[in-house]
Amino acid sequence: MDYKQKVTAALVKALDGQLTAEEIASKLERPKTSDKGDLAFPTFTLAKVLHRAPQQIAQDLADKLATTDFEKVEVVGPYLNFFFDKSTYSEATLETVLTAGASYGQNEDGEGGNVPIDMSSPNIAKPMSMGHLRSTVIGNSIAEILTKNGYHPIKDNHLGDWGTQFGKLITAYKLWGNEADVKADPINKLVEYYVRFHKEDVDKPELDDTAREWFKKLEDGDEEAHHLWEWFREASLQEFNDVYKELGVKFDTYNGEAFYNDKLAEVVQILKDKHLLVESQGAQVVDLSKYDLNPALILKSDGASLYITRDIATALYRDRTYAPAKNLYVVGSEQTYYFKQLKAVLKEMGVKSADNLQHVPFGLITVDGKKLSTRSGRIILLAKVLEESVKLAGEEINEKNPDLKNRQVVAQQVGVGAIVFGDLKNERTNNIDFVLADQLKFEGETGPYVQYSHARAESILRKAGDVEVAATGNQVADPEAWDTIKALADFPAIVKMACDELEPSVVAKYAIRLAKTFNKYYAHSKILTKDADLPARLALVKAVSTVLKESLRLLGVQAPDEM
Ligand SMILES: NC(=[NH2+])NCCC[C@H](N)C(=O)O
Numbered sequence: 001m002d003y004k005q006k007v008t009a010a011l012v013k014a015l016d017g018q019l020t021a022e023e024i025a026s027k028l029e030r031p032k033t034s035d036k037g038d039l040a041f042p043t044f045t046l047a048k049v050l051h052r053a054p055q056q057i058a059q060d061l062a063d064k065l066a067t068t069d070f071e072k073v074e075v076v077g078p079y080l081n082f083f084f085d086k087s088t089y090s091e092a093t094l095e096t097v098l099t100a101g102a103s104y105g106q107n108e109d110g111e112g113g114n115v116p117i118d119m120s121s122p123n124i125a126k127p128m129s130m131g132h133l134r135s136t137v138i139g140n141s142i143a144e145i146l147t148k149n150g151y152h153p154i155k156d157n158h159l160g161d162w163g164t165q166f167g168k169l170i171t172a173y174k175l176w177g178n179e180a181d182v183k184a185d186p187i188n189k190l191v192e193y194y195v196r197f198h199k200e201d202v203d204k205p206e207l208d209d210t211a212r213e214w215f216k217k218l219e220d221g222d223e224e225a226h227h228l229w230e231w232f233r234e235a236s237l238q239e240f241n242d243v244y245k246e247l248g249v250k251f252d253t254y255n256g257e258a259f260y261n262d263k264l265a266e267v268v269q270i271l272k273d274k275h276l277l278v279e280s281q282g283a284q285v286v287d288l289s290k291y292d293l294n295p296a297l298i299l300k301s302d303g304a305s306l307y308i309t310r311d312i313a314t315a316l317y318r319d320r321t322y323a324p325a326k327n328l329y330v331v332g333s334e335q336t337y338y339f340k341q342l343k344a345v346l347k348e349m350g351v352k353s354a355d356n357l358q359h360v361p362f363g364l365i366t367v368d369g370k371k372l373s374t375r376s377g378r379i380i381l382l383a384k385v386l387e388e389s390v391k392l393a394g395e396e397i398n399e400k401n402p403d404l405k406n407r408q409v410v411a412q413q414v415g416v417g418a419i420v421f422g423d424l425k426n427e428r429t430n431n432i433d434f435v436l437a438d439q440l441k442f443e444g445e446t447g448p449y450v451q452y453s454h455a456r457a458e459s460i461l462r463k464a465g466d467v468e469v470a471a472t473g474n475q476v477a478d479p480e481a482w483d484t485i486k487a488l489a490d491f492p493a494i495v496k497m498a499c500d501e502l503e504p505s506v507v508a509k510y511a512i513r514l515a516k517t518f519n520k521y522y523a524h525s526k527i528l529t530k531d532a533d534l535p536a537r538l539a540l541v542k543a544v545s546t547v548l549k550e551s552l553r554l555l556g557v558q559a560p561d562e563m
Contacts, residue, residue: 003089004028006069007039007082014064018049034482037074037081044078054078086482087475090540093489097543098471102550105495110151113325116318117143117153120244120251121331123160124236125169125190128243128382130365131332137420137556138362138428139330140249141504144554146326149499154322158314159256161233164304165194167215170228171207172197186235212302219261219304233258239383246386246416248556260313264305267312271298276348291344293337311342312349319353327353328502333361333429360502363431365423385436390415392440393448397563400442404562413558414448415440421447424555425508445512447557450548453515457545458561460527464538474539480524481540483517491547495554504555511551518544 004025011024029040043061044054052060058075065073071083097104119139122128143153172193173182182189201207218225237254244250268284271277277284282301288294298309318324329339339359346354367385393415397407404410422439426432442448476485490510498506521527527537549559 003082003084004039007041010065010069011041011061014061019046031081034479034486036076038084038486039082041080041082042078043080086477086479086485089489090476090481090485090536091472091474093485094474094476094536094539094543095472097488097491097546098469098474098539101546102553104547104550105492106148106150107492107496108150109496109499110146110149110325112150112152114322115146115151115153115326115328116322116324117146117155118158118314118329118331119143119155120240120249121158121160121256122236122240124233124256125165125187125194126160126236127187127191128240130367130382131362133243133247133382134362134365134423134428135330135332136244136247136249137423138360138504139328140247140556141424141507141554142328142330142360142502144556145495145498145502145504145507148495148554151325151499154253155251156253156255157251159233159237159254159258161229161256162258162261162310163307164211164215166218166229166232167211167213168197168207169194169232170214170218170225171211173228182231182235186232187239190232190236212304215304216302229258243383243386246383247420248416248558255314255317257307257310257314260310260317263313263317264309267309267316268299270349274349276345286345286348288341288344288348291340293341293344296341296345308338308342308345312345312351315342315346315353315357316351319351324353324356326358327356328358328360330360330362333363335359336361358502360428362428363426365432365434367434368436369433386416386419389419389436389440392436393418396440396442396448401563410560410563413560414451414563417447417451417552417557419447420557421450421508421552421555424504425512427505428503447552448563450511450515450552451557451559452563453518454545454548454552454559455561455563456522457518457541457548460522460541461538461545463528464534467534467538469535469538469542471539474536476533476536476540478521478525478537481521481537484514484521484540484544487514487517488543488547491551498554507551507554511548511555514544514548514551518548 007028008021008024012019012021015024024041027042027045029042031037031040043057046057047054050057055075055078058078058080061080062073062075071085074081074083100106117139120132120136122132139155143155146153169190176196177189177193197207197211214225218229268277271286276286277298278287280295283297284299285295285297288296296308297306299305315327318327331339336359343354343357346357390412394407394411397404397411397414418439422434423432425445438444439446440448442452494506494510498504525537527541528534552559
């Protein structure tokens with residue numbers, strides 16, 4: 001039952017076709033509070049066309065409308081306020097939600113189209129940064145949202161596992177490293193060697209030559225170089241995987257930069273064939289002045305490839321492998337200029353993805369006012385933040401619900417969920433300062449608050465015992481429930497909007513809204529009273545639980561039944 005359509009149809013008729021259905025639909029507004037109606041039609045823009053005062057137009061229309069379709073239609077100044085019939089609207093909404101269950105809101109707009117999502121992509125031998133965490137959780141949520149809209153996402157971890165820094169790392173390891181140390185604490189040790197390399201090469205520039213030689217060997221497939229590289233990669237990946245496991249994020253592919261090593265020659269060949277490569281101080285560049293961009297450096301003077309060279313190969317590969325419907329790169333805003341250059345080069349090359357390549361940027365994050373950057377030789381703070389969050393969540397649960405059975409598991413779900421939700425509720429391009437204690441509160445706009453609301457709904461259903469709840473025939477006319485019903489009905493539109501804008505915060509904000517309206521209803525109504533309307537009220541609670549859980553799932557957050 002689409003009320004927007006109903007209102008539109010009624011107005012088309014009352015206006016005698018002076019406005020099209022689309023024109024009317026685009027003018028309809030949703031009043032901020034339900035006492036001003038459920039949809040409003042403003043008439044002031046009609047005044048010019050109809051040569052009458054807006055108030056008069058509103059009144060005339062109201063007189064003409066067949067009000068039987070609605071509970072009532074009110075004229076307030078230049079507005080026509082439509083009030084939906086609560087009984088039929090609630091019945092239809094609850095039936096739709098309960099019949100569909102978790103697939104409520106699913107649509108097939110994407111027609112199964114492939115969408116590679118370049119996400120997370122930390123660098124080997126370096127700690128994962130807060131930026132990589134954002135990329136991981138935003139990318140993961142976008143993947144869920146895309147699936148819900150009928151697309152087929154491919155989550156690709158484009159690891160930074162190639163480049164001249166590996167020559168430096170091997171050089172440093174050969175000079176000062178030892179196997180046992182690296183095995184005990186891989187990333188920290190490797191960072192330590194790398195930092196030392198940069199300190200010492202100030203006085204010993206010959207170190208740089210050695211590093212270049214090692215990278216050359218690595219590129220040429222030298223056995224020792226390759227072996228060391230592989231070991232560093234595996235060891236780093238293992239640490240990253242701990243974080244992914246904690247977050248519950250899985251990838252479809254780990255095609256890092258090194259994966260494209262054997263695909264670079266073709267890139268260079270295409271650029272040459274199209275006469276796009278020009279020499280500049282011994283290096284090979286693509287001129288991008290026609291895009292108002294700095295030239296893109298493709299090959300260094302020693303022939304070594306660069307980050308962008310590998311990204312061109314990546315785009316080409318994704319084009320050929322997936323024929324993508326969309327092609328997304330979830331990478332921090334600081335690389336915006338870089339992605340403009342990449343897109344421009346691809347455009348010059350005539351690569352298809354030049355058009356659908358989309359950088360999905362996000363802002364910086366600080367935690368409790370501190371930047372978690374890769375300062376020389378510092379530990380992986382990220383894992384620490386998650387650990388701390390789980391610990392605090394555990395303490396909160398011990399206090400609130402000491403008898404809870406699987407406390408450890410729930411603490412994990414709440415602690416991690418708080419971090420993920422705390423990130424995703426912000427529009428992704430905003431910078432955020434993340435105050436851990438705030439994100440863990442069970443009240444306010446937090447993950448635990450939404451989780452708690454879901455658990456509350458589940459607890460009501462448990463208490464109701466074996467009351468039969470059917471999907472059909474549930475009329476909830478109680479005005480206290482009205483905002484919740486309307487929020488439930490909005491979910492499919494939210495799913496679409498989040499997909500159009502590639503914006504998980506749309507879902508997170510929605511989840512907060514639904515939780516709030518539900519908690520207000522709960523506070524005002526005796527849901528479990530044994531009367532004839534009990535099944536209908538329980539149907540509402542069940543629908544809320546379903547949609548809250550599904551919203552959290554789209555964000556990559558768990559929804560425990562008890563907490
Ligand atoms: N295709 C890409 N360039 N993806 C993003 C890679 C991010 C890069 N490894 C970094 O940490 O900055």
